[in-house]
Amino acid sequence: MSTLRDIKIIEAILFASGEPVSEDDLKDKIVKKSEFNNYIEEIKKHYENRGINLLKTGKKWSFRTSDELSEDLVIFKQQKRKLSRAALETLAIVAYHQPVTRSEIENIRGVQMGRGSIDHLMEIGWIKPGVRKNIPGKPTLWSTTDLFLEHFGLENINNLPNQDELKASGFLDKRAAIATITDLAKNDILDSKIESDEEEEKLEDFIPNT
Amino acid sequence: MSTLRDIKIIEAILFASGEPVSEDDLKDKIVKKSEFNNYIEEIKKHYENRGINLLKTGKKWSFRTSDELSEDLVIFKQQKRKLSRAALETLAIVAYHQPVTRSEIENIRGVQMGRGSIDHLMEIGWIKPGVRKNIPGKPTLWSTTDLFLEHFGLENINNLPNQDELKASGFLDKRAAIATITDLAKNDILDSKIESDEEEEKLEDFIPNT
Amino acid sequence: MIENSSEINHEKDQFNILLTGYEGPIDLLLDLAKKQKVDLSEISILALAEQYIEYINNYNKIHLEIAADYLVMSAWLTYLKSRLLLPKDEIEDEYTPEELEEALRFQLLRLEAIQKTSKNLYEKPLINRDTFYGGIEEGVKIKYDITYKANLYDILKTYSSLLSKKDSIQSLTIASSELYSVDQAIQRLKNIFGSIKEWTNIMSLLPNFGTNKIINKSSLSSNFVASLELAKNGLIEVNQKEVFGNIYIRSKN
Numbered sequence: 001m002s003t004l005r006d007i008k009i010i011e012a013i014l015f016a017s018g019e020p021v022s023e024d025d026l027k028d029k030i031v032k033k034s035e036f037n038n039y040i041e042e043i044k045k046h047y048e049n050r051g052i053n054l055l056k057t058g059k060k061w062s063f064r065t066s067d068e069l070s071e072d073l074v075i076f077k078q079q080k081r082k083l084s085r086a087a088l089e090t091l092a093i094v095a096y097h098q099p100v101t102r103s104e105i106e107n108i109r110g111v112q113m114g115r116g117s118i119d120h121l122m123e124i125g126w127i128k129p130g131v132r133k134n135i136p137g138k139p140t141l142w143s144t145t146d147l148f149l150e151h152f153g154l155e156n157i158n159n160l161p162n163q164d165e166l167k168a169s170g171f172l173d174k175r176a177a178i179a180t181i182t183d184l185a186k187n188d189i190l191d192s193k194i195e196s197d198e199e200e201e202k203l204e205d206f207i208p209n210t
Numbered sequence: 211m212s213t214l215r216d217i218k219i220i221e222a223i224l225f226a227s228g229e230p231v232s233e234d235d236l237k238d239k240i241v242k243k244s245e246f247n248n249y250i251e252e253i254k255k256h257y258e259n260r261g262i263n264l265l266k267t268g269k270k271w272s273f274r275t276s277d278e279l280s281e282d283l284v285i286f287k288q289q290k291r292k293l294s295r296a297a298l299e300t301l302a303i304v305a306y307h308q309p310v311t312r313s314e315i316e317n318i319r320g321v322q323m324g325r326g327s328i329d330h331l332m333e334i335g336w337i338k339p340g341v342r343k344n345i346p347g348k349p350t351l352w353s354t355t356d357l358f359l360e361h362f363g364l365e366n367i368n369n370l371p372n373q374d375e376l377k378a379s380g381f382l383d384k385r386a387a388i389a390t391i392t393d394l395a396k397n398d399i400l401d402s403k404i405e406s407d408e409e410e411e412k413l414e415d416f417i418p419n420t
Numbered sequence: 421m422i423e424n425s426s427e428i429n430h431e432k433d434q435f436n437i438l439l440t441g442y443e444g445p446i447d448l449l450l451d452l453a454k455k456q457k458v459d460l461s462e463i464s465i466l467a468l469a470e471q472y473i474e475y476i477n478n479y480n481k482i483h484l485e486i487a488a489d490y491l492v493m494s495a496w497l498t499y500l501k502s503r504l505l506l507p508k509d510e511i512e513d514e515y516t517p518e519e520l521e522e523a524l525r526f527q528l529l530r531l532e533a534i535q536k537t538s539k540n541l542y543e544k545p546l547i548n549r550d551t552f553y554g555g556i557e558e559g560v561k562i563k564y565d566i567t568y569k570a571n572l573y574d575i576l577k578t579y580s581s582l583l584s585k586k587d588s589i590q591s592l593t594i595a596s597s598e599l600y601s602v603d604q605a606i607q608r609l610k611n612i613f614g615s616i617k618e619w620t621n622i623m624s625l626l627p628n629f630g631t632n633k634i635i636n637k638s639s640l641s642s643n644f645v646a647s648l649e650l651a652k653n654g655l656i657e658v659n660q661k662e663v664f665g666n667i668y669i670r671s672k673n
């Protein structure tokens with residue numbers, strides 16, 4: 001059986017470009033653009049059970065090696081900095097709760113953010129700043145990028161693992177459960193102590209030490 | 211029909227390595243080495259009539275795009291080049307301070323600069339000249355373009371994190387001790403100007419009464 | 421004394437090591453809770469609060485900067501505990517003890533869910549770790565389209581380093597120009613001491629810089645040093661009657 005030329009062209013382009021190609025760019029190269037989805041289905045099926053799979057991430061298509069082979073392909077593995085637990089939790093919160101502010105992330109994690117999580121995730125290119133939230137201070141809302149989808153092999157942001165579960169249990173709620181209460185406690189109990197200590201230290205700097 | 215794991219491994223390795231792979235190396239990775247020739251036959255057949263074909267050159271195997279497509283297979287690849295540090299600095303300043311003149315950029319960077327950076331950024335299409343500033347010499351005011359927003363994934367130029375957010379996100383490193391102390395001093399002077407009454411009272415505490 | 425301080429350090433380190441395993445107080449609570457029972461929704465909040473408070477109280481000398489969050493939680497749990505133990509109608513407050521308990525339970529369950537999920541997410545086939553792009557370009561005509569590699573991270577990082585560079589330069593300028601130097605004080609005193617025949621409080625001789633604390637303080641210390649210098653050279657006399665008392669100077673002639 002002979003394969004349609006358009007299908008071959010899509011295959012060849014995806015294969016040769018070695019990175020995800022947008023739907024629009026692919027359609028540009030074929031004759032029957034209206035048949036695009038059928039072509040893609042055909043290719044997907046042809047590679048379903050092979051060493052290479054066709055995958056959609058965001059609005060782009062790519063061939064990538066089948067993930068069940070990962071152990072046999074360690075030879076290609078690139079040395080990567082390991083993500084810290086803090087960064088990993090931050091990434092998960094941004095992915096599931098997006099768009100989300102930094103203080104909302106802190107509320108969910110129950111701890112002030114360590115330096116480095118947000119800028120590290122941005123350096124990898126997995127999160128980005130978006131619009132600002134319309135509350136006092138207009139804080140930046142963070143969300144994930146297309147590169148995040150691409151790297152994790154997700155078709156779109158609604159394909160995250162456990163998403164329905166989390167939603168059903170109410171855990172996608174960003175409300176500050178005990179933070180509001182601890183904020184009260186903090187203001188009453190500790191802030192006065194810690195901050196006044198700090199204040200005193202600052203003043204020390206200006207008293208001549210003779 | 212499920213494909214044998216060994217076949218998948220050969221496929222994936224040929225795909226991921228991006229260059230022809232020797233028979234010996236391929237055999238190394240599979241379990242049933244004696245079946246190698248049969249596996250190769252199977253793969254060859256699977257790709258016979260597709261956009262990609264399996265090919266032997268010397269003692270090496272590789273996938274390549276089908277010969278019959280070569281006519282219309284022009285692929286646009288993006289070659290990535292690094293932006294110079296000067297251009298990056300200039301771009302960052304235009305993004306944050308726009309509209310801004312060249313000499314204002316030089317002030318912030320602390321160096322004189324040639325036309326190079328600005329011309330280059332304009333060529334890429336990330337900055338554009340706007341109206342002229344109404345000061346002697348009527349210098350051009352530079353600002354970023356829509357292409358800039360698009361390329362950097364911003365919806366709006368106001369979405370760039372502000373200074374506090376840069377600090378909180380880990381971009382701005384903790385300043386050196388000496389800077390902190392003089393910063394405190396600076397704040398102190400500012401404070402005393404604004405809230406001079408209150409400050410004066412405190413001042414008494416540290417300068418012996420006459 | 422030395423022994424003592426090393427002991428404190430040791431304790432401090434120990435506490436910090438124990439805490440660095442945790443990503444904050446909720447994470448610590450979660451760990452304690454898991455040890456108590458498998459099903460978090462049935463956990464005894466009172467028992468958990470007691471465990472946490474005990475855990476934190478075991479360490480007296482702690483590094484405030486690291487432990488602030490933990491101490492706040494400890495204070496909050498102490499409060500919760502007292503609310504749970506006291507008769508209900510005795511305290512009027514915004515929240516009932518049950519609400520507080522429920523809030524803490526929700527916080528724990530939510531963080532647990534996020535932690536599990538973050539693991540699941542990271543176990544997904546990740547590009548260049550579990551799955552790879554590839555392909556061979558031979559036989560394809562490739563036209564290169566030059567793009568520049570800068571991304572938003574580069575811009576923010578570059579801008580941040582410009583800011584800090586600028587900051588440090590500014591503060592250096594201010595530091596050097598705003599202080600009153602000993603040389604300046606000596607010059608000034610030399611110009612005026614001839615007219616100071618009577619014992620005069622040095623405070624009344626200081627130049628007035630208004631409310632600028634820094635200059636005033638630097639001026640006070642510079643003038644004091646300058647007066648000692650001039651006294652050493654036999655030009656003036658300096659007199660102070662009591663410790664921390666006023667300092668008087670007069671011309672020696």
